[in-house]
Amino acid sequence: MAIRWHGALALYVLIACAGAAAARTVPPKGLDGNFDEALAGGHVLPDPLVMRDGRPVTSARMWRVERRPELVALFEDTIFGVAPPPPKQMRSVVTDTDTKALGGTATRKQVTLYLNGDTQGPQMHVLIYLPNGVKAAPVFVGLNFHGNQAINDDPAIDITTTWLTDYQSPGIVKHHATAASRGQDAAEWPLAKILAAGYGVATFAPGDLYPDSDNMIAESVHPFYGTQSSAPNHWGAIATWAWGMSRVYDYLATDHQVDAHRIIAIGHSRYGKAALWAGARDTRFAMVVANDSGAGGAKLYRRNFGESIRVMNTYWFAPRFKTFASRENDLPVDAHELIALVAPRPVYIATASEDLWGDTTGQFLAAQAADPVYRLLGTQGLGVSTLPPPDTPVHSIIGFHIRTGPHAITDYDWSQYLRFADTYLHAKIVTRIVK
Template identity: 40%
Template sequence: MKLLTCFVCSLFVLSMYTAQSQTNYDESMVPSFEIPDPLLTFNGEKIKSVKEWEKIRRPELLQFFENNVYGKIPKSLKIDSYTILEQDDNALNGKAKRKQVELTFKNNGKTLRYTILIYLPKNNVKNPVFLGYNFYGNHTITEDKAVIISSAWANNNESFGIENNTLTEESRGKRTHRWAVDKILDAGYGLATIYYGEVDPDRNDFSDGVHSLLYQKSQNQPKPAEWGSIAAWSWGMARALDYFEKDHDIDASKVISFGHSRLGKTSLWAGATDQRFAGVISNNSGCGGATLSKRKFGETLAVINERFPHWFCDNFNQYGNNEEALPIDQHQLLSLIAPRPLYVASAEGDQWADPRGEFLSAHYATQVYNLYGKKGIETMEMPKVNEPIHNTVSYHIRTGKHDVTDYDWDNYIKWANVFVK
């Protein structure tokens, strides 16, 4: 059995090596393809007004993404109760208010709980908020000793001291560089974050996250058109927004959906499916997020579905190595966020996420924003590195790698000050 396991693991590693060794990073090797027109319906009708977009085109695009990419949520699941686990009006050396709020959901005889860590300015007004998931627990985004360590399953990470899939004190503050808490607070915004593994553990197992609360009798995994993990995480962001509508310290009409990498894919889908989000930020979201799939540059649909089969619905597998069959592309996902402000950001050293594809996606989504009289990425010429374009649809490519930096947050805050706050 051990020999068989080793053999299977070796085949998996070999397949990943082969996939990455065949990855295209040469712009001249990008295949020619037709950009699906966001303003042309599937039956060939040209959309010429906001009314037609909202009544005809937007619903059919949303339905396609639901049924064939991220998966549809089988039915609604609302907050059963919420509990303020801890709060302090003099957190971070007296600079902020801190709340740790647990949301509870019950169905099918099962219970799901997840905790939102919230920092707010001490200004006694309703605050706009950046909402985003973190990868290794709320305690990793700050050195604050009062932040509760999650007991949920986590991916092992030797550098974070995570063994046996268990989060510990050793990882406290390991990701402070990704969360510019002081900058956010100083600008008059709150920050809310959730450990994504509490909503759905990031592994190909649909028995231990929110999915099981909505299964039919004898069901043990989603149906081919039903939600994968990205849709589940997006659902969790929307339920956090439900809570914010009850919190007198938060302006729920000014909540910005933020995410990095796979959680950038999540923030985009959350913003597309829940129009209550006042703005959306995609940070290095790449394949299945902001970048154009049909370019086949960097990570491809075949690779992402093989490595992370639980992220999308099973129907999405039909487009692996078959991107040309897609009647849509990711710029149409971005267009679903219109007319709300959208920020797409790339990193020069993150070719796996295809920065040019992310930029072009923002450009091609702009024509929908133009319907609303909003300005976006009007040119096909990428800006120089570290020279952002700030409009209702904004974009920058910065120096550095796949990460979130102070440079990113500086620009998100400037953008939000103009287009959201």
């Protein structure tokens, strides 16, 4: 891979050999996009450390006070949409507690969040497992695909009642969970491993906020907030899910069994996009993990490889976003700046060798181009200059790995995230990052 810098930080990328394995791989049928590295082309990225008016960002204070808010507003206006402010009347009710769950290793809690304080209004149903023997546990917060009951076969987990995707899920019938779905996604949530490492988990289903499908806005929480779906910067599903992750944070911060300074936003695939946006907007999250997040997450839009704006789901984003289809170079921002919005907090970008849609090289280049912001803010950044081979994780404060295999979140991925969190979420490091 040959990379050269123009001016201060505008990145020109020419691919010489990185991604050659992807170029030799025949993409699965049905994927609409370019999968030939020879056609990926060069690209110029907007400089994260240059203001829209051309002024260079020369200090950490200028980043925090001027450039960071400017970037957040640009992402809201052109990609994700503007979410409403946090609800002032949110009320939480713990509907279930078992201090001897999972063979006595965990405390299980099921919590209903009444977002407007009204039992007839919008609500979220959050499943929480906390490790016993840990006074105040760090917690991973993320969405699940097939309902709370799908992450473990614990028979006491309430079956999610909201709309669910039934893709590759025999336990979901006509988009609603059945008892047969209990534990079907347990491999994606290795609770025994997570709890043994001293971490907790808090998860909820997307349908609580926005059912993950086209033409479902009427069934989402949007009608409760009076936002105009025709507005070009109307919040899409990803912004809605990210907003919901912050509501889970609001609750966890009140739970004395949780360390509010060590709450981690995590997500796989489309929910990895949501985790990145949640961490970018809400600096209370101490760390962000985006697993196979692809375009709309950690993949560069300007690199012509894999998923593109033209083929992405419309409902995920603000209406204005789709106007940039086939003209990605006109976007005022790109994925490296989304990653940079997490700085100086630790962020982990993970991909998979067979996930051509997600563009492994494009995600690495985005992490690399976020590096100058991390360094401006006093951290080591990505710490490597070349694309690592599969199964060779980079554990700098911008973490990265390529896992051998398909688009998925696996035990290997979780092993890296737990090790990464152990490294960067020690009390002294968290204090330094907060300051």
